[in-house]
């Protein structure tokens with residue numbers, strides 16, 4: 084038997100299930116990731132996964148997100164930081180309610196049952212959570228602080244109620260925020276979304292629009308560029324001008340918003356949103372025939388979503404209102420139309436129609452036979468212009484002004500300034516900024532959410548529930564009709580809804596709406612800092628210590644909504660003086676998705692990979708290593724392309740090394756084999772950068788290399804007793820802790836130490852061991868040695884040639900002669916031939 088065979092035959096078998104069973108109770112007792120030591124002086128880091136929704140057991144998406152985030156949490160601990168890595172559940176929301184309706188159960192039972200299941204799975208998967216900080220948003224201990232926050236916003240006029248047309252899902256029978264309407268359909272159920280006029284609660288996020296855009300510069304480089312641009316686009320800030328048009332037969336003028344005041348001379352009509360107050364008023368002043376036509380058009384418009392109305396491949400329609408505006412500079416008569424492509428709640432709900440230069444306007448003008456007037460010509464002359472009226476393509480590009488009186492010849496940018504100034508002088512306009520962002524609609528007519536802490540009193544109106552009376556607890560679900568019907572189920576809980584007015588003592592009713600669950604998740608990262616406080620939402624001093632979140636990890640599906648709301652709430656809390664920062668998440672990693680056979684996993688497609696099955700077959704460590712090794716974390720992972728079996732083999736190899744090491748702890752490592760030590764110390768030096776730049780897959784590859792070389796050192800020499808082998812094995816155990824905590828812990832024990840390896844600090848690389856060996860490269864010119872260079876053995880040919888040509892002796896030898904040939908054999912020889 085060879086030496087190699089002996090070693091293997093005597094090694095025990097790597098048994099992931101036994102290792103898991105062995106360490107779980109030890110960790111339960113040890114609570115290695117608790118962060119309750121107030122005297123801990125180490126620098127802090129707050130590492131957070133996006134909030135988990137308890138929709139069932141954990142799935143592969145959770146495995147990836149939580150596995151990768153845990154790499155960072157465990158890593159930073161080993162770098163000497165006091166790391167806060169909490170976990171909680173975003174446990175209010177429609178799915179619980181819908182499931183409860185389907186099964187006639189209480190949403191509570193469904194929700195808390197799922198939480199228990201996910202907790203049990205998390206325990207085994209073993210992210211390094213501080214379990215003592217667990218929170219559930221559906222606990223009154225949590226949601227009372229949503230109510231408190233609501234009152235804070237209310238106090239500042241940032242929470243308010245108004246009647247307006249809102250997105251309505253006829254299937255879920257509930258309102259939806261703009262963000263929850265995707266391509267005109269309900270994000271949750273896919274039903275076509277319609278509009279309803281309802282009185283709803285809003286948070287005035289538009290008051291923060293500028294800061295929500297401007298502060299993105301703080302996140303440049305630390306958040307994915309794509310997310311930054313999605314945030315920017317969602318706020319949709321544009322600048323242009325407000326232009327005031329007089330209206331014949333009306334005292335008040337009408338203001339329109341345009342991004343192109345330079346096209347003012349090209350206006351051939353004005354269009355107003357049919358569902359605006361202005362349209363109704365203008366129509367009311369027209370003939371009865373117009374009124375009838377308008378009324379029918381308005382009814383039709385009301386059934387259309389904003390997306391439909393703005394869709395470019397839809398025939399444009401409108402109703403001429405038989406009214407006229409007056410052009411602010413030329414005095415021309417401008418016909419006024421009602422057109423559904425104009426939205427009531429953007430800008431001023433009215434546009435100046437410039438068909439020659441705006442495609443929507445051109446489509447409208449062509450459909451309704453209105454004139455098209457070119458006022459910006461690419462070459463500054465009308466002669467070569469393709470007439471948009473004929474081509475059907477608007478001229479939206481740059482050019483010089485024509486047909487524009489004294490402004491002719493100006494460039495687009497010059498004209499924007501000049502016309503805005505002229506309008507200002509005429510008292511008919513000024514520079515204006517507009518935002519696509521709307522206020523955040525937060526009320527829902529559903530049961531399973533935070534009750535809005537407002538009481539409606541006939542004499543006093545809206546009365547906030549006094550803070551001392553919080554929480555306003557949800558009434559029991561039993562006996563309530565939870566089915567969606569357009570009014571909140573809470574209204575049916577009469578005992579609950581009927582209260583004395585806190586202000587006059589008279590009989591009053593509670594607001595029966597509940598809050599959008601995005602309110603819950605807009606500040607939860609602060610609750611983790613004082614999860615059990617019944618005095619405050621979060622302790623300001625704790626927030627000073629821990630917040631903002633240093634590293635946030637989650638899916639790109641939250642690139643807009645959740646992040647925008649959390650950023651908004653942070654700014655509100657900042658302005659209140661509760662936190663001293665304005666951005667909640669300093670760095671963001673968006674992990675990709677776990678696919679199967681190139682597709683999103685789903686039961687209906689039949690390609691579902693179950694987390695529980697994978698855990699059963701391979702265990703937590705192999706799963707975590709597989710996910711980390713699969714590729715850059717931002718990319719999607721196709722489960723068909725990865726090999727958990729390969730990961731298991733790697734882990735077994737690593738584990739056996741610890742088993743084979745025959746020296747004891749504390750051996751003088753400086754006596755170890757130099758070649759192996761160099762590899763270990765290069766590893767120690769390089770891997771931190773790899774992990775900090777999210778190159779987890781490369782870090783795992785380096786770990787695999789280290790395991791292979793160490794195995795060779797054991798089997799082929801210098802042997803299992805060499806000090807470098809122990810140093811390598813310990814390094815593997817410590818590094819493996821970030822990817823495969825069970826295997827690492829077991830190795831650590833085999834190496835003669837106490838748990839837990841998770842607390843062992845990353846070792847410093849010794850600079851002396853990082854110095855690369857050098858070799859001498861010879862440079863010949865026409866066969867004679869003219870230079871010698873000290874270079875790295877792994878130097879690339881290009882680099883070697885560059886160094887050779889730069890050498891002073893070599894240059895002297897070449898002189899003015901022309902180089903005819905260069906042969907490079909890296910790292911040893913460069914041979915240069917010249918014409919003589």
Ligand code: ANZ
Nearest residue numbers: 321340341342343425426429430432433434437440441
């Ligand atoms: C005239 C014009 C000429 C326009 C031109 C554009 C190009 P953004 O960039 O998205 O902010 N608009 C203004 N209010 C509107 C409303 N309520 N519904 C639909 N469209 C509206 O869009 C600003 C432009 O959208 C404005 O500039 C206006 O059309 C249109 F060559 O005015 B523009």
Ligand code: ZN
Nearest residue numbers: 540543584587
């Ligand atoms: Zn009252």
